[in-house]
Amino acid sequence: MLKKPTSAYVHIPFCTQICYYCDFSKVFIKNQPVDAYLQALIREIELADTGKLRTLYIGGGTPTAITAEQLDYLLTHLEKILDLSQVEEYTIEANPGDLSPEKIAVLQKSRVNRVSLGVQTFNDKHLKRIGRSHNEAQIYDNIAALKQAGFDNISIDLIYALPGQTMEDVRENVAKALALDIPHLSLYSLILEHHTVFMNKMRRGKLNLPTEDLEAEMFDYIIAELEKNGFEHYEISNFTKPTMESRHNLMYWDNDEYYGFGAGASGYVDGVRYRNRGPIQHYLKAITEEGHARLSEEFLTKREMMEEEFFLGLRKKSGVSIARFEKKFQENFDGLYGEAVKELLADGLVQITDGRLRMTKKGLFLGDTVAEKFILEV
Ligand code: SF4
Incomplete structure (x- = not known):
């Protein structure tokens, strides 16, 4: 663990x-x-x-x-x-x-x-x-x-x-x-x-x-x-x-990990996003028989983790710290997202201040549409 x-x-x-x-x-x-x-x-x-x-x-x-x-x-x-x-x-x-x-x-x-x-x-x-x-x-x-x-x-x-x-x-x-x-x-x-x-x-x-x-x-x-x-x-x-x-x-x-307990609950532990069984009877049966009720588990790739970092982090006014991102994923931010950020800056949807990428008010209203720009092509 x-x-x-x-x-x-x-x-x-x-x-x-x-x-x-x-x-x-x-x-x-x-x-x-x-x-x-x-x-x-x-x-x-x-x-x-x-x-x-x-x-x-x-x-x-x-x-x-x-x-x-x-x-x-x-x-x-x-x-x-x-x-x-x-x-x-x-x-x-x-x-x-x-x-x-x-x-x-x-x-x-x-x-x-x-x-x-x-x-x-x-x-x-x-x-x-x-x-x-x-x-x-x-x-x-x-x-x-x-x-x-x-x-x-x-x-x-x-x-x-x-x-x-x-x-x-x-x-x-x-x-x-x-x-x-x-x-x-x-x-x-x-x-x-x-x-x-x-x-x-x-x-x-x-x-x-x-x-x-x-x-x-x-x-x-x-x-x-x-x-x-x-x-x-x-x-x-x-x-x-x-x-x-x-x-x-x-x-x-902040895209940190957490336990999720109960019927239909989601959690994120050891790089795995999981979801518990939802219907109460299914949940009860699983806990009695197996001691856990996980229905699905998704092991996130590094690319998915990086996408989530933006989907979640850009929701905050404080945005995403570029240095924290580079340290966490050992990647060069500009190399990956330079082009996307240039477009978003030109459209007035994001700003970079104190080493953090943040949404502007206009960007906040559009929410996920901005975050989608950080989905990397495979
Ligand atoms: S149905 Fe229950 S969970 Fe859904 S909004 Fe109403 S009180 Fe909340």
């Missing part, structure tokens, strides 16, 4: 609602074998022989969809079997509608030190329209209760370019997010995924999405307004008050 990863992702695939836009690995929680799942998850992690962790992230699905007792079981066992003595950031995702006082009490006595809340929008009408079961009042109640319980590292997710959403709606959402006085915000534009209620509606011409121009205007407004209010736009979709970046997510964008 090479150097052990210092980050881990733990997947809880249950939800109390199924949102109309979601294509994550998840199931409706009713009648699911949640206890058996949690036991299998703990077993998988126990057998993985992990080392000291620096970041731990429990995501979903919805980790807070399980009961307070089940949450307690999960967190207590994670703390027993993982070495969290040097953990810097330990995040749990939560949905406003699910976060009861009992669950907050469980979080409070655990080592969790960051909560990421799936707010999506403050507008009750829009929440209904996207299939969420919480409402605006619950968002405020939850944030107040979390702060009261001592959690100051809180992040919320918001989605913009929702069906029927206007610029005025976006302004209102941003203002309400700022008023929460929390240190981290993630804002994603709605992406239509296959096999979702929204994609179905779209095909039938029943989804009134904002135009691309309006979406760009919304993105511009969000960046300007948040920067004006002391947030740094440190990744395409993420904004932070000084020093409050998500360390776990930075690990992904």
